[in-house]
Each structure stands twice: as structure tokens, then as C-alpha cells.
Amino acid sequence: MTEPIVRYNDVHKSFGDVEVLKGINLDIMPAEKVAVIGPSGSGKTTIIRMLMTLEQPTSGTIIVDGKNLWHMEKNGELVPANEKHLRQVRGDIGMVFQHFNLFPHMTILENCMTAPINVQKEDKASAKKRSIEMLEKVGLGEKLDNYPSQLSGGQKQRVAMARALVMRPKIMLFDEVTSALDPELVGEVLEVIRDIAKEGEMAMVLVTHEMDFARDIADRVLFLDNGVIAEQGPPQQVLENSTNERLRSFLHRFRA
Numbered sequence: 001m002t003e004p005i006v007r008y009n010d011v012h013k014s015f016g017d018v019e020v021l022k023g024i025n026l027d028i029m030p031a032e033k034v035a036v037i038g039p040s041g042s043g044k045t046t047i048i049r050m051l052m053t054l055e056q057p058t059s060g061t062i063i064v065d066g067k068n069l070w071h072m073e074k075n076g077e078l079v080p081a082n083e084k085h086l087r088q089v090r091g092d093i094g095m096v097f098q099h100f101n102l103f104p105h106m107t108i109l110e111n112c113m114t115a116p117i118n119v120q121k122e123d124k125a126s127a128k129k130r131s132i133e134m135l136e137k138v139g140l141g142e143k144l145d146n147y148p149s150q151l152s153g154g155q156k157q158r159v160a161m162a163r164a165l166v167m168r169p170k171i172m173l174f175d176e177v178t179s180a181l182d183p184e185l186v187g188e189v190l191e192v193i194r195d196i197a198k199e200g201e202m203a204m205v206l207v208t209h210e211m212d213f214a215r216d217i218a219d220r221v222l223f224l225d226n227g228v229i230a231e232q233g234p235p236q237q238v239l240e241n242s243t244n245e246r247l248r249s250f251l252h253r254f255r256a
Helices: 044-051 083-090 108-118 124-137 153-165 183-199 211-217 235-240 245-255
Strands: 006-015 018-028 033-037 059-064 071-074 077-080 093-096 171-175 203-207 220-225 228-233
Touching: 006 044, 018 044, 018 228, 033 044, 033 211, 044 059, 044 171, 044 203, 093 153, 108 124, 108 153, 124 153, 153 183, 183 203, 183 211, 203 211, 211 235, 220 235, 220 245, 228 235, 228 245
Parallel strands: 033 203, 033 220, 093 171, 171 203
Antiparallel strands: 006 018, 006 059, 071 077, 220 228
């Protein structure tokens, strides 16, 4: 039987006195597409930020491709991971944020080449070739020498996707990637994500408020509420046939 590419074991996360995640147990399989929905403050973004090592769990473990993310073994015991271990394990993970996080002083081609050269120690020619391929994949092959300030919000978000894809991640995380975009730009970004998903190679975790998109793209939908996974299952079950009153109330807002 195939092992999960990601496993959360009783993961808790508190910010001060506020417990945001209250014991998350979750397996994500290789190439599985998981959409995460829920009200604001339910812990959706925290789940993926911990996987990207941007937030540290208060307790519990996260396993990535068989390796403990936040802990490492030393003299037969689990101890907190050092920066080298974190970098090594999260090397299989890519993330696209709400607000692009592009380098304004670099062209979009340079934005994509930077990480392969500096992180993966790839030679410049190879990094450039693959960066061009990924920018063409997201429909920006004619914008290689443009700077972020010369692009629309939707184009910037597609650059951010190309930059993550260049690193050949096994797991791709998307954090509300359309929430900062003008409504008319949302469709172009979702279409690129659909195309990436159809290739089927990567596991994908998508925090989203686009319910039709979640229904269309996901193998499984998780509904987070008050720091726990309150419901999960195939999109049709979760989004159309749930008996969970909290979930039904949450979804009603999108249908009004």
C-alpha cells in the first residue's frame, strides 16, 4: 500500500493563549488534490504554513515523504530539527501565497531562476531553460524580461506559480491565491491551477473560498471549523450532501 506523502499526527498549534489547531490528524496521498475550506480563523492557513515551516507546531508531528519535518533523530531520540534538516525536508514542498512575494528588482525570468541556482545549486543554463518552460506553461513566455510592476495581479500570481514549479516539488501548497485579485483576474489563475492539477504528478493542498473550483479540482475536501477537521470526503459529499449544520451554514453564504 502506498504511504502518505504527508501525515499530520495529533498536531496542535497555539498563538499565545489561543489554540488555533486542536489535534489535526490527516494523511495526504501522493498526487492527491485536497481543498481546505472553512470560516476565517478556523486554522486553514496555519495547516499549510506549518508544512512550509513558516509556523512551528505547539505539539504533534508532521511527516513528509517518510521524514519527520519538525524533529530529527539524535542518539536514538527525537529532538527539535535544526535549520539544515528543515531545509532538506521542505525542499520537496512549494507554496504559492496570496500576495505573490516576487522580487520587484528582478525580471520574472530572474525571479524564477533565483531559487534553483541558490538553493538547489543548479547551473545557470539549466535553471534558465526550466524557468522559461514553466513561464510558458503558465502562459507568460512572452513576458520573460518584464518586471513585476509591469504585470497585472493575475500575471504576478502566475509568475509565483511558475517560480514554485521550477523547484520540482512533490507537494504544492496554495494559500487563497485568488483572494487578493480583482474578480476579472480570478479565472485566469484558477485555469492555470486546473492545468497543473490535470498533470497529476504532485500532491496539492489548496486553501480556497472558491467552492466551484474546490468541487472541480479536489479529490477530497476538508472543512475546518474551530481548529478541527469537522468534515472531510469527496467534493460532492462535503459540498452538496453534508448533514453537518456548521458546514451547511458556512456553504449557504456562498449560495446567497
